[in-house]
Amino acid sequence: MTNLGLPDSIRACLFDLDGVLTRTAVVHAAAWKEMFDAYLRGRDGPGFRPFDPVAEYDAYVDGRPRADGVRTFLAARDIRLPEGTPDDPPGAETVNGLGNRKNELLLEKIRTDGVEAYDGSLRYLRAVREAGLYTAVVSSSANCRDILASVGIEDRFDVRIDGIVARERGLPGKPRPDTFLAAARELGVEAGESAVFEDALAGMDAGRSGHFGYVVGIDRTGQADALRAHGADAVVQDLRELLEDGAAQQARQVRQKQQVPGQEERP
Ligand SMILES: O=P(O)(O)OC[C@H]1O[C@@H](O)[C@H](O)[C@@H](O)[C@@H]1O
Numbered sequence: 001m002t003n004l005g006l007p008d009s010i011r012a013c014l015f016d017l018d019g020v021l022t023r024t025a026v027v028h029a030a031a032w033k034e035m036f037d038a039y040l041r042g043r044d045g046p047g048f049r050p051f052d053p054v055a056e057y058d059a060y061v062d063g064r065p066r067a068d069g070v071r072t073f074l075a076a077r078d079i080r081l082p083e084g085t086p087d088d089p090p091g092a093e094t095v096n097g098l099g100n101r102k103n104e105l106l107l108e109k110i111r112t113d114g115v116e117a118y119d120g121s122l123r124y125l126r127a128v129r130e131a132g133l134y135t136a137v138v139s140s141s142a143n144c145r146d147i148l149a150s151v152g153i154e155d156r157f158d159v160r161i162d163g164i165v166a167r168e169r170g171l172p173g174k175p176r177p178d179t180f181l182a183a184a185r186e187l188g189v190e191a192g193e194s195a196v197f198e199d200a201l202a203g204m205d206a207g208r209s210g211h212f213g214y215v216v217g218i219d220r221t222g223q224a225d226a227l228r229a230h231g232a233d234a235v236v237q238d239l240r241e242l243l244e245d246g247a248a249q250q251a252r253q254v255r256q257k258q259q260v261p262g263q264e265e266r267p
Pocket residue numbers: 017018025028029061062063064065066069103139140141142143144163200
């Protein structure tokens with residue numbers, strides 16, 4: 001293991017954005033809830049079943065491209081809407097219309113509350129770059145570039161595959177592995193030499209089915225078991241923990257090297 005807490009074979013780190021680098025997963029979840037609840041209330045009346053921002057968000061929306069999130073959640077409730085077109089007015093009863101309304105709400109929330117990056121993630125990113133590994137951001141969000149710019153880290157990635165790039169290239173989104181694989185290919189490394197950093201179950205599935213060298217689950221919401229069940233090799237609450245594990249591991253290796261033959265290494 002390296003001092004980054006990763007297998008020695010890893011040459012590239014592929015980071016998800018929302019919930020991994022920035023505190024924006026909760027903002028997305030809140031915008032989705034507001035939009036879906038307004039839609040369901042209009043459709044089913046005051047007795048409507050509200051969108052569950054934890055269970056339904058994690059299972060059907062988190063990590064997926066915007067339109068896939070709309071479609072997957074509605075399908076789980078046995079609702080089918082026409083696709084519409086990308087310029088449908090926000091709130092129109094189409095997949096695109098509901099997605100556009102959610103985006104309007106998301107941008108309003110971001111304008112009001114701003115965006116913050118996780119300190120531990122910034123430290124980890126710095127350490128990765130100092131160690132000479134490649135970095136990529138791989139996000140389903142079409143707002144990825146603006147969010148990175150708003151926290152001043154858009155230049156810290158060798159490659160960016162986001163919702164806009166994926167649409168331009170016709171890449172299917174998470175849980176399919178294609179966006180992560182495209183990032184690895186662009187960096188000139190094998191999937192097996194790349195580590196995926198994800199907080200969403202759909203992202204874990206992408207990491208597993210793409211056969212990446214290491215998949216780190218970041219548990220911001222108490223879903224460590226689910227992250228493991230979806231293929232995480234390691235689960236941390238903050239990326240700072242990987243630096244601490246890496247440092248401890250290296251100290252152990254140094255002690256082992258200095259050990260007098262025959263003496264036992266203490267745990
Ligand atoms: O609507 P956007 O900004 O293009 O983002 C798409 C998706 O991006 C993912 O990163 C988020 O986990 C989802 O909640 C979000 O819906």
